[in-house]
Amino acid sequence: MTDDAPQLRASDADRDRVADILRDALAEGRLDMAEFEERLEAAYRARTYAELAPLTGDLPASGAAVPAVSLHKDPAGSGSWAERVVGGDGSSAWAVAVMSGFQRKGRWTAPKRFRSFVFWGGGEIDLREAYFADREVEIECVAIMGGVQVIVEPGVEVVVRGIGVMGGFDHREEGVPGEPGAPRVIVTGFAFWGGVGVERKLTKAERLRQKEERARLKDERRRERLERRSERHQLHAARREERWEDRERRRDGNGPAS
Incomplete structure (x- = not known):
């Protein structure tokens, strides 16, 4: 690299790559919206590497050398359903909470049948980032004067077959077709003076992607205005x-x- 590299003219691709880094920083909370807009406008006005480099110099993976503004982003995993139906016995087959609580969340493997019991307590079974031992898994919930919350992501078919006595099972997420290859989650069990809820939420990665997409669209509109x-x-x-x-x-x- 020559000493005059900072004075080299930046290309549209260089400016777009800097914009990508800034969008990531916004989504991760490293920049607030005002800082993001200020830097983004400066990026699209920049003519040389010397003008681009300071815009990402205090952000992770921005690199020390000036032409390192042309960064590449590590590819994300495909996250396909085929990769997440792994077979086997599952990493956890049951959970109990008596006057307390339990959680199953993050990267765990849901077995073909998972049993849970709560008494004067609560439980959370989060399948959004889970792997699955089978394409059809059963989540059995027994809630006595307590509650269990089952969380799935969009694309998963949910069937609820539980019985409630002075309590109930949430059926709101039933009837939503599953994506091709996605697992089917059957929620069964019994609730007495308690309840079993079923909730559909986006994963953290998908929320981040949508936030980045909103930032990208706003970026495009701002660039068009400029x-x-x-x-x-x-x-x-x-x-x-x-x-x-x-x-x-x-x-x-x-x-x-x-």
Whole structure:
């Protein structure tokens, strides 16, 4: 790398890569919206690497060398359903909470049948990031004066077959078709003076992706506004130049007679 590398002209691809880094920083909370907008506008106005480098210099993986603004992003895993139906026995087959609580969440393997029991307590069974031992898994919940919450992500088919006595099972997520290859979750059991809820939520990664997409769309709209503003400035400048040239011609007697 030569010493004059910072003065090299930046390309549109370089500016777009810096914008990607800034969007990631916004989504991760490293930049607030005001800082993001200020840096993004500076990125699209930048002409050289020297102008781009400070915009990402305090962000992770931005690199020390100036041309490192042309960063690549590590590819994310495909997260396909085929990868998440892994077979086997599951990493946890049961959970009990007596006057207490339990959680099953994160990267765990849900068995073909998972049993849970709560008495004067609560439990959370979060399948959003889970792997599955089978394409059809049963979550059995017994809630006595307590509650269990089952959380799935969009794309998973849910069937609820539980019985409630002075309590109940949540059926709101039933009837939503599953995606091809996605597992089927059957919620069964018994609730007495308690309840079993079923909730559909996005994963953290999907929420981050949607936040990035909103930032990208806002970025595109802002860039379009900047481009339109630049075009208007250029048009006004051209018109001023034409008027100036016309006045010069008139002054020299070369213009049309008044």
